[in-house]
Amino acid sequence: MVHQSDLIEHDIHAYLKAQEEKSMLRFITCGSVDDGKSTLIGRLLWDSKLVFEDQLAALEVDSKRVGTQGEEIDYALLLDGLQAEREQGITIDVAYRFFSTDKRKFIVADTPGHEQYTRNMVTGASTADVAIILIDARKGVLTQTKRHSYLASLVGIKKIVVAINKMDLVDYGQARYEEICTQYGELAQDLGFEEITYIPISALKGDNIIATTSQTLMLETNMPWYDGPALLTYLENVELGDRATTRPFRMRVQWVNRPNLDFRGFCGTIASGQCRPGDCVVVPSSGLQSKISRIVTMDGDLGIASAGQSVTLTLEDEIDISRGDMLTVPEQRPEFADQFEAKIVWLHEDALLPGRSYLLKAGSAVTPAQISALKHKVNVNTLQFEPGKTLEMNEVGVCNIALDRAIAFDAYVDNRHTGNFILIDRFTNATVGAGMINFALRRATNIHWQAVEVDKQARAEIKKQQPKVLWFTGLSGAGKSTLANLVEQKLHSLGKHTYLLDGDNVRHGLNRDLGFTDADRVENIRRIAETSKLFVDAGIIVLTAFISPFRSERAMAREILEPGEFIEIFVDTPLAVCEQRDPKGLYKKARSGELKNFTGIDSAYESPENPEIVINGAERSAEELAGKIVMELFG
Amino acid sequence: MTHLEQLEAESIHIIREVAAEFENPVMLYSIGKDSSVMLHLAQKAFYPAKPPFPLMHVDTTWKFREMIEFRDRMAQECGFDLLIHTNEEGARQGVSPFTHGSALYTDIMKTEGLKQALDKYKFDAAFGGARRDEEKSRAKERIFSFRTETHRWDPKNQRPELWNIYNAKVKKGESIRAFPLSNWTELDIWQYIYLEQIPIVPLYYSQVRPVVERDGMLIMVDDDRLKLLPGEEVQMKSVRFRTLGCYPLTGAVESEAATLPEIIQEMLLTRTSERQGRLIDHDQAGSMEKKKQEGYF
Numbered sequence: 031m032v033h034q035s036d037l038i039e040h041d042i043h044a045y046l047k048a049q050e051e052k053s054m055l056r057f058i059t060c061g062s063v064d065d066g067k068s069t070l071i072g073r074l075l076w077d078s079k080l081v082f083e084d085q086l087a088a089l090e091v092d093s094k095r096v097g098t099q100g101e102e103i104d105y106a107l108l109l110d111g112l113q114a115e116r117e118q119g120i121t122i123d124v125a126y127r128f129f130s131t132d133k134r135k136f137i138v139a140d141t142p143g144h145e146q147y148t149r150n151m152v153t154g155a156s157t158a159d160v161a162i163i164l165i166d167a168r169k170g171v172l173t174q175t176k177r178h179s180y181l182a183s184l185v186g187i188k189k190i191v192v193a194i195n196k197m198d199l200v201d202y203g204q205a206r207y208e209e210i211c212t213q214y215g216e217l218a219q220d221l222g223f224e225e226i227t228y229i230p231i232s233a234l235k236g237d238n239i240i241a242t243t244s245q246t247l248m249l250e251t252n253m254p255w256y257d258g259p260a261l262l263t264y265l266e267n268v269e270l271g272d273r274a275t276t277r278p279f280r281m282r283v284q285w286v287n288r289p290n291l292d293f294r295g296f297c298g299t300i301a302s303g304q305c306r307p308g309d310c311v312v313v314p315s316s317g318l319q320s321k322i323s324r325i326v327t328m329d330g331d332l333g334i335a336s337a338g339q340s341v342t343l344t345l346e347d348e349i350d351i352s353r354g355d356m357l358t359v360p361e362q363r364p365e366f367a368d369q370f371e372a373k374i375v376w377l378h379e380d381a382l383l384p385g386r387s388y389l390l391k392a393g394s395a396v397t398p399a400q401i402s403a404l405k406h407k408v409n410v411n412t413l414q415f416e417p418g419k420t421l422e423m424n425e426v427g428v429c430n431i432a433l434d435r436a437i438a439f440d441a442y443v444d445n446r447h448t449g450n451f452i453l454i455d456r457f458t459n460a461t462v463g464a465g466m467i468n469f470a471l472r473r474a475t476n477i478h479w480q481a482v483e484v485d486k487q488a489r490a491e492i493k494k495q496q497p498k499v500l501w502f503t504g505l506s507g508a509g510k511s512t513l514a515n516l517v518e519q520k521l522h523s524l525g526k527h528t529y530l531l532d533g534d535n536v537r538h539g540l541n542r543d544l545g546f547t548d549a550d551r552v553e554n555i556r557r558i559a560e561t562s563k564l565f566v567d568a569g570i571i572v573l574t575a576f577i578s579p580f581r582s583e584r585a586m587a588r589e590i591l592e593p594g595e596f597i598e599i600f601v602d603t604p605l606a607v608c609e610q611r612d613p614k615g616l617y618k619k620a621r622s623g624e625l626k627n628f629t630g631i632d633s634a635y636e637s638p639e640n641p642e643i644v645i646n647g648a649e650r651s652a653e654e655l656a657g658k659i660v661m662e663l664f665g
Numbered sequence: 666m667t668h669l670e671q672l673e674a675e676s677i678h679i680i681r682e683v684a685a686e687f688e689n690p691v692m693l694y695s696i697g698k699d700s701s702v703m704l705h706l707a708q709k710a711f712y713p714a715k716p717p718f719p720l721m722h723v724d725t726t727w728k729f730r731e732m733i734e735f736r737d738r739m740a741q742e743c744g745f746d747l748l749i750h751t752n753e754e755g756a757r758q759g760v761s762p763f764t765h766g767s768a769l770y771t772d773i774m775k776t777e778g779l780k781q782a783l784d785k786y787k788f789d790a791a792f793g794g795a796r797r798d799e800e801k802s803r804a805k806e807r808i809f810s811f812r813t814e815t816h817r818w819d820p821k822n823q824r825p826e827l828w829n830i831y832n833a834k835v836k837k838g839e840s841i842r843a844f845p846l847s848n849w850t851e852l853d854i855w856q857y858i859y860l861e862q863i864p865i866v867p868l869y870y871s872q873v874r875p876v877v878e879r880d881g882m883l884i885m886v887d888d889d890r891l892k893l894l895p896g897e898e899v900q901m902k903s904v905r906f907r908t909l910g911c912y913p914l915t916g917a918v919e920s921e922a923a924t925l926p927e928i929i930q931e932m933l934l935t936r937t938s939e940r941q942g943r944l945i946d947h948d949q950a951g952s953m954e955k956k957k958q959e960g961y962f
């Protein structure tokens with residue numbers, strides 16, 4: 031018996047203590063229809079006492095009704111769950127089964143072997159540590175065997191058990207067994223498995239399923255020539271080698287925990303590596319760094335946490351982190367990119383369409399994404415590359431994918447938990463694809479953000495320019511607005527980010543409450559200067575076109591900006607020319623006394639003393655003058 | 666990590682994912698041992714905050730009295746928002762397991778009651794404590810199980826679930842049932858309750874209780890709504906319950922197990938699966954599958 035019945039009966043406390051140390055193993059069984067998957071799992075459940083008496087009673091009844099074993103028990107019926115499929119006698123989906131021994135708890139994904147069910151196998155295999163590939167001893171290695179092995183390697187399973195089943199039907203012959211081992215060894219050569227274990231079994235009769243005493247002593251066994259482990263012995267002892275723990279620290283934030291203003295915890299499951307309070311962490315998307323201050327759990331703070339644990343981390347600094355962000359070690363950062371190459375398994379009847387927008391979900395990070403190119407398909411039977419325009423259900427392809435925004439990830443071969451994603455149809459919400467990332471593409475690679483505060487410089491850099499104020503000053507009609515407009519057009523065509531503040535857009539809004547008294551003129555210019563300063567802070571090149579007659583206000587504007595940012599452009603057009611132009615008839619009104627406080631007539635214009643640029647608006651065409659200003663400033 | 670640590674971490678991951686992805690989730694609280702574990706995990710997932718969703722109990726009005734007392738005490742002690750919903754129409758019509766039979770009664774008071782409550786509060790996700798090892802049809806259940814606008818489950822049209830990435834997208838009116846305990850077995854649940862000292866309803870422990878034998882099951886006489894049939898008599902027996910539901914439908918087992926280790930011991934030494942104590946599963950072969958399609962958990 032697999033469970034220690036004695037201990038259970040006589041010292042339940044000791045038994046419970048021992049149970050606390052149990053580990054967990056997930057595996058899948060793959061094989062073609064009728065290779066014996068269901069029978070094998072049924073037997074494992076049976077032998078580990080996981081079948082209860084009432085289930086057995088039901089099993090006996092069912093065996094007679096729909097079983098394939100005549101009057102004998104059909105273990106497969108323990109497995110084949112849904113009514114419809116029981117009547118068809120086939121497994122139609124992934125089913126999860128549980129059994130345990132004193133050493134381990136096992137989760138088995140029972141995945142069917144039909145041609146059209148690649149998707150089920152990939153689903154079942156995605157969480158498995160070990161794959162059991164069933165081979166019918168009579169049939170040997172088949173096309174399907176190759177497919178199952180490829181899919182197991184595709185989803186990153188490193189340990190394979192080749193269970194050569196129905197040995198009872200080949201007289202338990204060693205030669206046949208060895209022949210199949212050789213065949214399989216050739217097939218698996220390029221699949222990158224770390225460990226392949228061959229076990230000859232009979233799922234139906236129970237040979238080499240669990241280690242019985244007589245088998246251990248090699249007495250009365252049907253296969254005395256086999257000296258390897260029984261299947262269950264292997265499963266109980268196979269090294270799970272916590273490789274995830276030795277890899278660099280990664281955790282995607284699932285939830286930001288803020289019960290009150292004093293606590294800000296980042297919740298997630300550690301995908302790889304370990305962390306301790308005091309460790310530096312970085313957020314690849316922003317480049318911001320901090321240190322872990324606490325690892326919080328309801329059972330008290332932890333001194334260390336490792337891959338697989340669901341934890342809540344608090345950091346020393348208040349940095350901006352939200353769901354979908356990844357916390358990682360600064361020394362070994364993940365990729366951070368918006369394009370990558372990936373293998374995709376298509377799971378849905380509606381074929382993949384390159385160019386269509388799907389939702390990509392990688393851990394807790396979700397972003398729209400497109401397949402920008404389907405490079406080739408992989409024939410899962412021959413492993414040959416084939417060209418293709420779409421991927422149909424159960425097909426595997428290598429694709430380039432472009433995301434709407436960059437995310438952090440690793441190559442799937444390096445990290446199964448940070449290199450995977452699913453694709454969701456944005457209209458039907460169906461899960462349509464499963465992806466395994468190969469590598470980041472082009473420019474996207476490894477441009478890690480510096481931890482910059484978003485300041486004037488950052489804003490300016492993103493616009494690739496030096497923010498400035500081009501302060502046009504001069505009499506009414508001197509040509510300030512005309513010139514400012516032309517200069518702005520030229521800068522814009524050079525790709526500069528500009529903004530023009532003019533009488534029109536300021537007087538009617540921001541300064542609507544101001545008239546033309548000296549006090550109001552001062553206030554007018556002060557507000558324009560302050561507004562210009564804000565635009566400069568935003569990284570923009572500002573042009574202002576106001577008479578701005580007083581030196582002190584222009585000096586004030588110069589002072590509130592940084593050295594070099596204030597460019598005073600004196601449009602020095604003689605009064606006579608201005609008065610002659612008189613585009614709005616204002617000089618006339620001023621001369622006739624209808625208009626009070628008009629600059630140049632009954633209000634002073636204080637000429638600049640050291641303007642950066644002086645233009646005589648009467649000398650040349652506005653177009654030429656504007657060109658001259660741009661040349662001088664942006665040469 | 667030990668197997669229980671792994672199971673715990675995975676469940677917490679699922680619970681957080683639901684809280685993060687849905688606008689209006691709810692945790693269905695059946696007061697049983699699985700619910701107790703689920704509640705405990707929800708507290709762990711959001712500690713030091715409270716879980717960001719309410720608990721909801723669909724009260725058929727035929728639960729054991731001790732269950733109701735326990736429910737109210739737990740809600741108060743844990744500070745959860747507790748919503749209680751009863752199918753008032755059914756209650757008004759006097760639908761009971763005795764008058765309508767277990768199948769119809771369950772359909773009206775439990776399945777309908779649940780759908781009413783989900784519609785009333787417009788929940789887009791509901792946590793349930795179901796496990797895959799409970800019953801064959803559940804072995805294929807997803808962790809995020811999609812339900813149509815009419816709460817139906819379509820076993821042929823489920824979303825594939827890979828790794829620990831869950832598709833939480835639903836349209837208005839559709840919903841997800843989330844099962845954080847999917848990969849736990851009955852033994853895991855008991856061991857975890859033992860290890861974490863999680864409070865459970867005292868009915869799980871043996872005690873001398875009044876029972877009658879009916880249809881091969883021991884039914885507890887929990888209140889005077891249970892009318893004795895000719896030939897039946899109330900007996901005092903040391904019994905406990907392996908599973909808790911509506912008292913007229915839940916069979917007790919004779920037992921002396923009065924502590925958690927004794928319960929676990931008894932469970933390991935007997936080979937009768939826990940759902941046997943529930944009348945509803947035996948109505949017809951594959952009946953659980955049918956009930957699930959109609960919206961029962």
Ligand SMILES: Nc1nc2c(ncn2[C@@H]2O[C@H](COP(=O)(O)OP(=O)(O)O)[C@@H](O)[C@H]2O)c(=O)[nH]1
Pocket residue numbers: 061062063064065066067068069070098099106121195196197198199231232233234235
């Ligand atoms: N003789 C013999 N028959 C077997 C063995 N394993 C399975 N079978 C039979 O092969 C058939 C298919 O088995 P089943 O477990 O349903 O295969 P599945 O489709 O892979 O799940 C059934 O009739 C089994 O009884 C074995 O080791 N020896």
Ligand SMILES: [Mg+2]
Pocket residue numbers: 067068069106110120121
């Ligand atoms: Mg099968």
